[in-house]
Amino acid sequence: MTHPIEIKALVFDVFGTVVDWRNGVASHTAAFLQRHAPNLDAFEFADAWRREYSPSMEEIRSARRPYVRLDVLHRENLLKVLERSGITGVADAEIDALNLAWHHLDPWPEVVEALGRLKRRFIIAPLSNGNIRLMVDMAKRAGLPWDAILGAEVVRAYKPSPQVYSETVDILALEPAELCLVAAHNSDLAAARRQGLSTAFVLRPTEHGAQQKTDLAAEQAWDFVVNDLNELANRLGC
Amino acid sequence: MTHPIEIKALVFDVFGTVVDWRNGVASHTAAFLQRHAPNLDAFEFADAWRREYSPSMEEIRSARRPYVRLDVLHRENLLKVLERSGITGVADAEIDALNLAWHHLDPWPEVVEALGRLKRRFIIAPLSNGNIRLMVDMAKRAGLPWDAILGAEVVRAYKPSPQVYSETVDILALEPAELCLVAAHNSDLAAARRQGLSTAFVLRPTEHGAQQKTDLAAEQAWDFVVNDLNELANRLGC
Structure with a gap:
């Protein structure tokens, strides 16, 4: 898969995608x-x-x-x-x-290493519905090396409202496709894609426990479909 | 000097205080x-x-x-x-x-080391009039290990407007005195103190060049008065 648009920043859904x-x-x-x-x-x-x-x-x-x-x-x-x-x-x-x-949630096993790799090449930030203090406490405890805390509280709206994605693009002074949302949820990615963002689906098949029935596969042709964030780092050449 | 209120987070003026x-x-x-x-x-x-x-x-x-x-x-x-x-x-x-x-500004010589020390004990973030992308670019280039990017763009107002300080206290879910503004400018500290924040003055006598005439001394009894951020880390027991 080739990407004519160069991705410059990665924003991450957090509950389910980054932490368990x-x-x-x-x-x-x-x-x-x-x-x-x-x-x-x-x-x-x-x-x-x-x-x-x-x-x-x-x-x-x-x-x-x-x-x-x-x-x-x-x-x-x-x-x-x-x-x-x-x-x-x-x-x-x-x-x-x-x-x-x-x-005080723990990240999935590969997250801290993978974010460290991705941070060398990209701006990385959460784009969560969690508020800033929640994200700061989580990051300090778990060692998540975010460059900034973006998301709901910065734009005062909740995903999947469109302005959460579009105002974040504006804050980062990027073209929409230069910003990639990384998420384990097809609905979040669909809302991001409607605002022109690039998309990366990461499979988290036990977010809801062993009997999980949702988000077990990509429901659209997302720009990246990976099994964990280290695979995303590999795909992005980090 | 004893501090009955425990400081939990430090926010920093940036232009002049953190970078030259x-x-x-x-x-x-x-x-x-x-x-x-x-x-x-x-x-x-x-x-x-x-x-x-x-x-x-x-x-x-x-x-x-x-x-x-x-x-x-x-x-x-x-x-x-x-x-x-x-x-x-x-x-x-x-x-x-x-x-x-x-x-793309360089920090004063001790800043990266001192922020690393302070980050172990406190939430640290810029509270600058600079926008989020500016602060992110600066931090990535210089290695400033912020926990979050706070400041003007998050609250959509410019210092020394009072809401920049008071809304930041609210975002961090702190009592005002638990948040300490670190700044090289007496006017910034005065505005923070009016909102109940703790205050730390750091002397930057060449911010405006060798002939600087302003902010060469503390103009109020700030909670801390230091010559650089390592001295602040020492005073705070980091």
Whole structure:
């Protein structure tokens, strides 16, 4: 595959693409559940919390609600899941601490090495719906060598709203095709492609656990389709 | 000096505090002047360009003009200085290239080492009027290990407008005093202190050349007053 447009920057979806949110949230939640609801499964709790993610952003994408950062949505969604699970009487400080689960997720195994390789040739930054402080805490803990933190909070909108991609192109002073979105989700890549970005699909077949049924293959002819970020670095000649 | 409030993040003024803009711009401009106006002094040209900096931002601070990023203001200011210098007929691409002088400035000698030390204990980020792409290009070239790029473009306002400091506190989810502005300019620190931030003054006595007359001493009792960033790292126990 030849690429007449030279890619100059790579932006990354993060939850699922760069980090393993499901194992991380389940692990962070286990001690809490042990104290408050020992019969609940931590993976089911993580899945339930994550199921509220997209609907909560949809309120903002549809302009029914002004932008608030993801930490705020995560906390509201956590309260819903706790209530539904019958967990009551938890102190605010403990809820705040649990909400930080999303700040402390581990990357997939090859990520730190691969980002180091990609950073030598390209500007690299997250383009996540996670807010800046969340991304900073995650990067410092995991050693993710981002050049900048881009994404929802910088443009005050949530993916897949088109301005998240187009305003990021503008901030980086690039032609759209010079910016490549790297993501494990076909829908994210489709939205980026509609704004003219280049696209790289990375397969993460266990993001949702062993029974995952979505995003197991490229649904369009993305510019790159790879099994991990080191393969992307190879393909880009890093 | 004891600090009952624990500082958790350091944000840095950049032009003058982290990088030596005057030598950098003069050096980047010299070849251009050699071609177009060999009798002009590169330092005088750099000073003239920089003199347009604050007035051009004042249009935006006063809300007479909506926010545009600093690359745009730098280019407009460059056109003014070229016209005043009687330099005409320069191709757009050459003006664009000259405007990138501000993306390619060298840090003061201790900066890279000191930021590496400070990064182990604190979130570190620029809080500059420079735009994100400018800061990214500068950091990649010089090896500045920022955790994030904060500043004017993230909040769409220019220092010393109060919201630049207060919205950055909010983005980092800190109490104001947990965030420390590091700057070589008393006026920047005064504006940060008015929003409750902690303050560190770093002496840069040759920012404006050997004859510098401003910012040669702390004009208030700032929380820290240091001769360079390694001394700040020492004081903060890094």
